[in-house]
Amino acid sequence: MADLSAREPCAGLGLPLTLGGCRLAALPVERITAIQPFPGKVAAVETVLRAQGLRFPAPGHSHEAGGARIVWAGRETAFLFGMAAPEGLSAHAAxxxxxxxxxxxRLEGPDARAVLARLLPIDLRAGAFEPEACARAPLNHMQVLIRRAGEAAFDLFVYRSMAGTAVHELTDAMRAVAARQAAVR
Amino acid sequence: MRISCPCCGPRDRREFTYYGAADYLNRPALDADASAWDDYLHLRDNPAGETRDLWYHDPCGTWVAVTRDTVTHAVIAAEAVA
Structure with a gap:
């Protein structure tokens, strides 16, 4: 019988990595539950979530309460991070x-936005993408779920099978931005 | 070129896939005659000016009918179809 051992998605990819004014690190693995309300059941889902201090997020938004985060992840879809699905939710949502x-x-540091500007065609300036804002967008050819985690910190979620490619793309962009900064100084 | 996704807001053209003329929304009845189906499948206008076509917003999966101008590249309207 094959000997299977659990590995984290970014194991062996050389993280964390600091290049120029930017640090790329793997986020700790935590529970993620997709919540897709049944037709007409958003209000019922909302009621269950409110008991946890959470809300069903509008497109492009996320909310945080007691260590858990709920992040808009697509049409009529939210991802709940860091806690088990609350009791009673399964009656109203898939x-x-x-x-x-x-x-x-997580990509963080003063150059994080400059690095992402090379890969993502969305406006990540604080005025257009404030803390806790999130988006589904392409990171080059990969679909990514991005969320602003702080002033100069972004959390990126890619399909697990694409972790290696995502790290490669981000590392290349970090290297290019760092080289450019060094040349300017 | 930027298109306003009805779900996500204004986004870059690279996030969208083009799916052809909005004529695809006007599907003939099943018992329509062959010429109606021929028109539906093959006959398209090629306007210099305002045109309406279907786009798919890849990140969120919204089908969008976009009214735009082929001469000025202006995007005039974008509404969700599905």
Whole structure:
């Protein structure tokens, strides 16, 4: 019988990595549950979530309460991070465990936005993408779920199978930005 | 070129896939005659000016009918179809 051992999605990819004014690290693996309300059940889902201090997020938004985060992840879809699905939710929404399906990365530092500007065609300036804002967008040819985690910190979630490619793309962009900064100084 | 996704807001053209003329929304009845189906499948206008076509916003999966101008590249309207 094959000897299977659990590995984290970014194991062996050389993280964390600091290049220029930017640090790329793997996010700790945590529970992720996709919540997709049944037709007409958003209000009922909302009621269950409110008991946890959470809300069902509008497109492009996320909310945080007591260590858990709920992040808009697509049309009529939210991802709940860091806690088990609250009791009673399954009566009003389709729930699916996504924990093993995603690789989480955090890119932070003063050059983080310049690095992402090379890969993502969305406006990540604070005025257009404030803390806790999130988006589904392409990171080059990969689909990514991005969330602003702080002033100069972004959390990126890619399909687990694409973790290596995502780290490669981000590392290349970090190297290019760092080289450019060094040349300017 | 930027298109306003009805779900996500204004986004770069690279996020969208083009799916052809909005004529695809006007599907003939099943018992329509062959010429109606021929028109539906093959006959398209090629306007210099305002045109309406279907785009798909890849990140969120919204189908969008976009009214745009082929001469000025202006995007005039974008509404969700599905």
């Amino acid at each position: 729930l699916s465990d996504q924990s093993d399906g995603w690789a989480g990365l």
